[in-house]
Structure formats: C-alpha cells, structure tokens
Amino acid sequence: MQDLKYVSHCCRRLFMILRPFLSFCVVLTVVTASHAAIEDQVSEFILDNGMQVVVIEDHRAPVVVHMMWYRAGAADETPGASGVAHFLEHLLFKKTKNLEAGELSRTVAENGGKDNAFTGYDYTAYYQRVAADRLPIMMQMEADRMVNLDLTEEDILVERDVIIEERNQRTETNPSALYREQANAALFQNHRYGVPVIGWRHEMSNLTLSDALAYYKHFYAPNNAVLIVAGDVVPDEVLKLAKSTYGQIPANPNLSERKRPTEPLHFAPRRIEYVDERVSQPYVVRSYLAPERNSGDQRPAAALALLADILGDGQASVLQRKLQFETQEALYSSASYSGVSLDKTSFTVYIIPSADVSLEDAEAALDRAIVEFMEEGVDETQLNRLKTQYRAAGIYAQDSVHGLANAYGRALTSGLTLKDIHEWPEIIQSISAEEILAAARDVFNLNSSVTGWIRK
Numbered sequence: 001m002q003d004l005k006y007v008s009h010c011c012r013r014l015f016m017i018l019r020p021f022l023s024f025c026v027v028l029t030v031v032t033a034s035h036a037a038i039e040d041q042v043s044e045f046i047l048d049n050g051m052q053v054v055v056i057e058d059h060r061a062p063v064v065v066h067m068m069w070y071r072a073g074a075a076d077e078t079p080g081a082s083g084v085a086h087f088l089e090h091l092l093f094k095k096t097k098n099l100e101a102g103e104l105s106r107t108v109a110e111n112g113g114k115d116n117a118f119t120g121y122d123y124t125a126y127y128q129r130v131a132a133d134r135l136p137i138m139m140q141m142e143a144d145r146m147v148n149l150d151l152t153e154e155d156i157l158v159e160r161d162v163i164i165e166e167r168n169q170r171t172e173t174n175p176s177a178l179y180r181e182q183a184n185a186a187l188f189q190n191h192r193y194g195v196p197v198i199g200w201r202h203e204m205s206n207l208t209l210s211d212a213l214a215y216y217k218h219f220y221a222p223n224n225a226v227l228i229v230a231g232d233v234v235p236d237e238v239l240k241l242a243k244s245t246y247g248q249i250p251a252n253p254n255l256s257e258r259k260r261p262t263e264p265l266h267f268a269p270r271r272i273e274y275v276d277e278r279v280s281q282p283y284v285v286r287s288y289l290a291p292e293r294n295s296g297d298q299r300p301a302a303a304l305a306l307l308a309d310i311l312g313d314g315q316a317s318v319l320q321r322k323l324q325f326e327t328q329e330a331l332y333s334s335a336s337y338s339g340v341s342l343d344k345t346s347f348t349v350y351i352i353p354s355a356d357v358s359l360e361d362a363e364a365a366l367d368r369a370i371v372e373f374m375e376e377g378v379d380e381t382q383l384n385r386l387k388t389q390y391r392a393a394g395i396y397a398q399d400s401v402h403g404l405a406n407a408y409g410r411a412l413t414s415g416l417t418l419k420d421i422h423e424w425p426e427i428i429q430s431i432s433a434e435e436i437l438a439a440a441r442d443v444f445n446l447n448s449s450v451t452g453w454i455r456k
Contacts, residue, residue: 043235049251050223056230064231067127069409072219075121075192083199086119097148122342123413132232143245175276186450221252230405266448282455285350289448292341301339303439311335322369329365378433
C-alpha cells in the first residue's frame, strides 16, 4: 500500500485508522518496471498432483522466502461459519501427527528466521523466511501440516478465545473498522465479500472442530495450492524438493470450482450514518462497486488504478489540490482502488473536512471536485508523472524477495496468471487519458455506492 505524500499533522492519527481503505494497486504493481528482468528470474512448474510451483531467483543473499498459498479464504466459507478460514489459519500452528504444537515456528526461530500466516477473502497464506539451506526442512514441515493436522476440542476452545480477542482488539475498539464492516455488508448485498474476514462475532463464538476440519479437508490440498519460493535458490533444485515433499500428497478429487454468489444489479444508493463517541475526527467516505483485475482483460483495472492515483495520491492529486489547497474545505482527501480480487471490488473516495465544514458540505465538495475533474479531463503531465512513478516503484520493489513473493501469491490466488502479472507494467504505461475518463464514468454510479458519515 502506498504511503501518502502529504498528511496534515492533525490527520495522521486518523489516517492510520483509515489505512485499510487505501489498498492502492501497489501490491501488484511491484512488477511495474524492468519486468523483462523479473520474467527471466521467474520459473513455473506444475506437479503431477496439480500444485503450482513458482520460483523467483535472487542470489544477492543466502536467504529464501517459502510461501504456501491456498486458493481459499473468507469468501469461500460456508454461510453461518464466518471466520473459519482465519480460525483454521491459527489452528495450523497446532500439533500434527509428526510435529508438536508450535514446533514449526520454534524451528524457524532457532534458525534465525521468521514465520507467520495471514488470511484474505480469496486466499490463506503461510510463510517462512530462513537461510537458503533450511529450505528442505521448511518444505517437509509445511507439507506435513497440509495433510496431518491433529486437532482436539481443547485446541478449538483455546484458539476460539484467541480469535475473539483479536476481533476485540482490531475491530470492536476501532470505529473505522466497525463502520467498514457495515459499509461492506451494504456494498456487497449477496457476495461473501460483505462478511468480515475475521468473522461475525456471534458466528465466531460457535465455530466447532467439525467446521474447521471440513474447511481443512476440502481446501487444503496440493491441487488448490500455490507454492512460492523466492531467494537464493535454483529452480530445478526447488522442483526436486517440491516433488519429494508436496508431490507425495494426493490431490483432492472432490475439489470444486470456485463459485461464489454473484452480486445482483444495484438500483439505489445506500447511506450509512455511523455515530461513535470514539471517533476523533468526522469524515465522509463513499465506496463504489468496481470491476476487478481480470485475467486477459486488465485494461479496465489499470485505468482505475491510475484514476485512483490521479484523484488522490499526493499533493498534486486532483482532490488534494482542489479541496485542501484551493478551497481549504478538507484537511485530507484521497481515493483508492484495490483491483487484486477474484470477484468485484470497490473504488473509494473520502474526505476529512476542515473544522468549520459540515459533513454535508464536505460531501458536496467531494462530489463537486469529481464533477470538475470529469469536465476538465486528465492532466497529461500528471498522468506521465504517475507512469514514471509506477516504473520506479517496480525497480525499488525488486529489492524485497518477500514483497515479490507476496505480490505473486496474491495475484495467482486471485485469478491472475504469470502472464497477466508480467504484462501489467506495459498495460499501465499504455493506458490513455480517454480510457481513464471512461473508467471514471463507469465506476462513479451512485446506484452502486455506499456513502458513509462517520462522526461522534
């Protein structure tokens, strides 16, 4: 996620609260420059059991990042069992038939490495960063917990309390997070993206051993997984190791195609007024239903990515220039677009009004600025500058093998291919001002939007 170039001192705390709205395209634009060189460093294999293996070579240091991605996340949960994907992520650090609880993490730590896991709507991922010569044991351990998880009722009770406390800390104490749950539920009326990744509290409290095992046995299979290995490795050696560990695990023949409930046409704008005494500064946020990055058809998403940056990234952006500097109606304003998604996603704009500006006037100012932009068109100088920044960001991103592994994993578990990833940089560079305006006209549809007022 991109850091903002300018945030007034009084807005910095609120910006940290609002950061989840700012899923600009950086995660996947890490390959926006020198992509030919990156392509040369990337190898792909498919094991006989269906597992996809991607190797990213980087021999600058004897370090390797080993990531196991499953094409299953919160949006693949059974209705009524929200939070089970994230719950299982926690449970995978418990005992297996061959490993004691916590043994994998202890082994990583004893070897000076780092490990963790995370869950999204479209994926669940586990990773270790270790010395390159420790890769074989990482593969052995990760392969073991893919099939040999050995859970007890006590594990369920203990870890269920842990995830509920996590929700308490991350959501229940955060007005912005609580609003975001309500806004997502309103924007996605039928799709599972309207359910929080961590889960609804009342459903989390009722998660059972059978819920966790059902999800595990169905989705945690080699033919539903992507292995990313990045760092000081040789592709053929990685392939050999993968065959001897993951390759011995049978595919799940009953794995179903990823079909989620589709979002119906939206015919009316939705509004939410969220009142919470803990809100430090009031703000207005509007999210529009938007197309995702689709394999083989990435130009609409590229146009939206550039639109978000034109409107809201940095001091030269349209919203900041118009609302913060010219009229001084805003302390802060921005736009964001998160295109890496298996299904439809969102495009978001928001404004933190100046002290003497009401939320009603702030919303009107935001709308006026967007209308003026549509009338004035795209500034070609600004567009060219952004494209240059995209190229530079790609160069800098190559400095992190973990960042690259993360970017590739998110893309590949969200419906994109290596070809899509490698074509993205030049697609960004080829997008015209006319395409950006066309994308803006399509996305700025009030009938497919949720507008929120967040205040004390």
